[in-house]
Each structure stands twice: as structure tokens, then as C-alpha cells.
Amino acid sequence: MRNRKPGIAESATGVGRQLPAHADLNLLRTFLAVYRAGTFTAAAPALGLSQPTVTAQIRTLEQQTGRELFTRLPRGVEPTPYAHEIAARVAGPLDALAGLEDTGAVTAPVHLAGPSELLCVRVLPALVPLVADGVELRVTQGLPEPLLEEMRSGRHDLVIATRRPRGRALESVPLADEEYLLVASPAWAERVAGHREADDLCAALREVPMVTYAEDLPIVRRYWRTVFGKQLTARAAVTVPNLYAVLSAVNAGAGYSVLPRSLCEEHLASGRLTLLHEPEEPPLNTLFLVQRPGAETNPHVLRVRDTLRRAARTW
Structure with missing residues (x-):
């Protein structure tokens, strides 16, 4: 039988x-x-x-x-x-x-998320060679907490966050430190330099409009606290949706603000913006690269992750 x-x-x-x-x-x-x-x-x-x-x-x-x-x-x-x-x-x-199986089989796209400005200025340029090599990206912008919550539900493979996620469910590694700068247009910078209280920058800036992306002034308040050791009492003159809009408004002469170096360094180099203050220790914000559990089964996720970690050494 x-x-x-x-x-x-x-x-x-x-x-x-x-x-x-x-x-x-x-x-x-x-x-x-x-x-x-x-x-x-x-x-x-x-x-x-x-x-x-x-x-x-x-x-x-x-x-x-x-x-x-x-x-x-x-x-x-x-x-x-x-x-x-x-x-x-x-x-x-x-x-x-x-x-x-066929090595030419289609690999799933990599779902990547983070702050819109960082994605445009740093992240996407670093990933161009991978895209040319066949890696597919699906990119989402947003704030850290909503993005991390979406990652927990499986929506994103990688998230670049401005704070380390709570708990141990999500694996994260420090990616880079982002430096923040106090800037204004050249015209406003001249007025501040010629102010009767020019030796007291905080006092001189009271007569300059402030531009921010949120009513609670998170970046500017942190700059004041860490650099000047003071609580910021001024109100925003202009509130806009994101840091790109802050850059545009300040560049056009709307007032002053605090911006990430990555976003405004080109404008500083060209003279369109002026650095108002150079502290000995500028405030830094650590960026974290967070990976969803199980995402490593897609080899393209690992390629994107490793490429970002290498590129971030020069950020």
C-alpha cells in the first residue's frame, strides 16, 4: 500500500x-x-x-x-x-x-511620519537614493503624540518624534539634536540693536512683534527659560499653522521668532534673516527615531531606518 x-x-x-x-x-x-x-x-x-x-x-x-x-x-x-x-x-x-520565492516580488511601502518641516528639509532629501533604488515611501506629517498613537495601531512603520515615547512598547533611539535660534529680519534686527535698552535683549524685544505657530508659544517659551532664565510674558502678534509659515512671516518682516537651524540656516546664510542672539549653549531638542514592533519584517523599513541614522550624523 x-x-x-x-x-x-x-x-x-x-x-x-x-x-x-x-x-x-x-x-x-x-x-x-x-x-x-x-x-x-x-x-x-x-x-x-x-x-x-x-x-x-x-x-x-x-x-x-x-x-x-x-x-x-x-x-x-x-x-x-x-x-x-x-x-x-x-x-x-x-x-x-x-x-x-521570486526575489523580484513587490515589497510593501514604508510608512514614515514626523514633523513636516524636518521631513521636507532633512528626511526626504536623505532618502532620495533609496527611492531611486525602488523603495516606496508613504509619508505623513503631524505632532508626536498623535503619530505615536497611530503607530501603536499599526499605521506607521517609523516615526521621527521630538520626544521619546512613553513605555516600552515602542523601540526608539536618539537620532539627532536640533538647535534653535532667535531670528528676525535685518530691518527688525537693526531696530533692536539701536534700541535704548539694547543691552537687555528681552527688554528690547518687547517692542517687536512675535510670530509663533501655537498660542502657548512652546518653542519661544523654552528658549526664554533655558537661555535667559526668565518666564516669557509677551503675547504673539501673529499665530500661524506651522514652522514654515513662521519662517515665511519672519522673513517678510512680521517680527521675530525662534526656529530650528535646519529650517532657517539658508536664510541666515543669504542675509534674509539675522541671528539676534548667540548663547554659549543654544537650546537643543533631541529627535528620536521610533520603530513599530514587527516592522523589521519589511527589509525596506530597515534600509530607511539605517539610512536616516547615517544621514542624521551630519544634521
Whole structure:
């Protein structure tokens, strides 16, 4: 009597007693991606699938096995003990099979997020060679906390944040220190220099309009506190949506502000802006590169991450 031909699940994974012989390799790949990513949403782009499709495939595999694979949580999923056992057995064979597949297969885009000004001035120029080499980027701008919350739900692979994320769920490394400068147009700089209280810069600036991107003046207040050792009492004359608008308004002569060096150094070099103050220790803000758990399964995420870390040495 001839031996029975092993099914896909048995021949590829060696777990025939636990998985049905007709288990689809695509379902197992989806299972492993969700297991590693921790959320259905995060696994979807890595697989090139929609989130509902990933959910449906996991449900199908659970029906085939007759066992629950993941416990649904408010944020993501937690593998069951059965899922841990299955993952331990299928990961090696599936990774080996993936290595034998067509090397020209499409890799999922890298979802990158951070402050809009930094993305435009520093990040995207650094990544141009990767784009030319076939890496696809999906770039989102925003504030740190909303972006990190979206990363926890699986929306972003990498986030550049101006503060380290709380907790240990998200891995982060210092990327670079951003220097902040007190600047104004040359006309306002001359008026400040000729002010009767020019020796007291804070007093001289009371008669100069302030431009900021938020009513609570976060950058300017921090500059005053760290450089002058004083609380800022002035109100903004002009409030605009972002730092690009602050730069535009100050460059046009609307008043003074505090801006990142990366954003205004070209204007300083050309004389369109003037540095109002050169403290011995200018205030710095550390940028952090945050990576979503499971994102390393996409090799292009690792290429983007490593390229940014190298480029940031010169920022």
C-alpha cells in the first residue's frame, strides 16, 4: 500500500497533527505576520492586503483549526498559547520558503511620519537614493503624540518624534539634536540693536512683534527659560499653522521668532534673516527615531531606518 502524500501544512511545517492537511500557505503567512506585528492593521501593509482581508483569513484559519489563535485587545491582539506553539513551528519553514520565492516580488511601502518641516528639509532629501533604488515611501506629517498613537495601531512603520515615547512598547533611539535660534529680519534686527535698552535683549524685544505657530508659544517659551532664565510674558502678534509659515512671516518682516537651524540656516546664510542672539549653549531638542514592533519584517523599513541614522550624523 502506497504512503499517503503529505498535505501542505504537514510538508511545509511539520505540524500535521495540529493543522489540517489542506491549510493554505497564504493563511499561515498571514498568521505569522499578525503574530509578529501584534495587530491586524500592522500586518496588512506588509502582506499587501487590506485589514479586513487579514481579519477574514485569520478567522478562516481559526475555523480550520478549531482553536482561537489571538485574543483581541483594545490595541492589537495577543497570541494564545496555541498560537505561540504554531508560530514556533511554522516560522522557520515559512521564512525559508520566502527566501526561495521570486526575489523580484513587490515589497510593501514604508510608512514614515514626523514633523513636516524636518521631513521636507532633512528626511526626504536623505532618502532620495533609496527611492531611486525602488523603495516606496508613504509619508505623513503631524505632532508626536498623535503619530505615536497611530503607530501603536499599526499605521506607521517609523516615526521621527521630538520626544521619546512613553513605555516600552515602542523601540526608539536618539537620532539627532536640533538647535534653535532667535531670528528676525535685518530691518527688525537693526531696530533692536539701536534700541535704548539694547543691552537687555528681552527688554528690547518687547517692542517687536512675535510670530509663533501655537498660542502657548512652546518653542519661544523654552528658549526664554533655558537661555535667559526668565518666564516669557509677551503675547504673539501673529499665530500661524506651522514652522514654515513662521519662517515665511519672519522673513517678510512680521517680527521675530525662534526656529530650528535646519529650517532657517539658508536664510541666515543669504542675509534674509539675522541671528539676534548667540548663547554659549543654544537650546537643543533631541529627535528620536521610533520603530513599530514587527516592522523589521519589511527589509525596506530597515534600509530607511539605517539610512536616516547615517544621514542624521551630519544634521
